[in-house]
Amino acid sequence: MIGEEEVLSSLREIAGRHDPVPPAVLAAARASLAWRDPDAALAELVRDSLDRLIAVRGGTPRVLTFLGGAMTIDVQVTARGGGVDVVGELAPVVAAKVVIESPGGSHETAADSEGRFRVEGIAAGPVRLRCEPLVEGAFVPLRTEWVQV
Template sequence: MIGEEEVLSSLREIAGRHDPVPPDVLAAARASLSWRNPDAALAELVRDSLDRLISVRGGMPRVLTFLGGSLTIDVQVITRAGVVDVVGELAPVTAARVVVESPGGTHETTADGEGRFRIEGVTPGPVRLRCEPEVEGAFVPVRTEWVQL
């Protein structure tokens, strides 16, 4: 009699040969584990201008607001030529390292002394921001929830 574990093992092998997981899906899953930081606060999406726009001519930028811990992250998303530019501002105003994370890779910059930052050439798709203060105690490191750009 064949055991349950042997049947499951055979099914995994057959599925792996005939319908393998796409390489980009595996890469995204592995990359997501490297982005974990249990000490970072989660910033939730509290406003998305896309929710109010049905059809806009002229390509108005999308505006997102995230709130996490004591930090507010306002972001303007501009789509051009198949890529996305992310322009943002942190409140309270502080210098910080800002990283856009996506399955396509990471883009990093520094928010200036006015809390402003810009990252260009992000691949459209699921992204999240990571903000780490340059000044100890300015705020707890923050990661936004994933959003589709």
């Protein structure tokens, strides 16, 4: 008699051979496991200019606003070449490390003295931002929800 584990193993092998999980899906799943900071607050997407645009011409920037606790993150995303450029601003202004995470990797920068930051050449796809204060007690570390850019 064939055991349950043997049947499941055979099914996994068949499914993996004939209908493999796309690499982008696997990368996104692995990236989602990276959120293991229970102290980080979640910043919710509260505004997306794409919701108001009917037809988008190439190069038209998309504006996203995330809100988490007392922190607002405004982000402008512009498609360029095969990727996107991200320009953002933190309010209130605070010294912070800003990391843009994607299944393809992370891009780190810092907000300047006016709360602004910029990262160029990010691969199009799912991304989220992580803001970490450089001053203890400035605000709780913050992560945005994943968004498709």
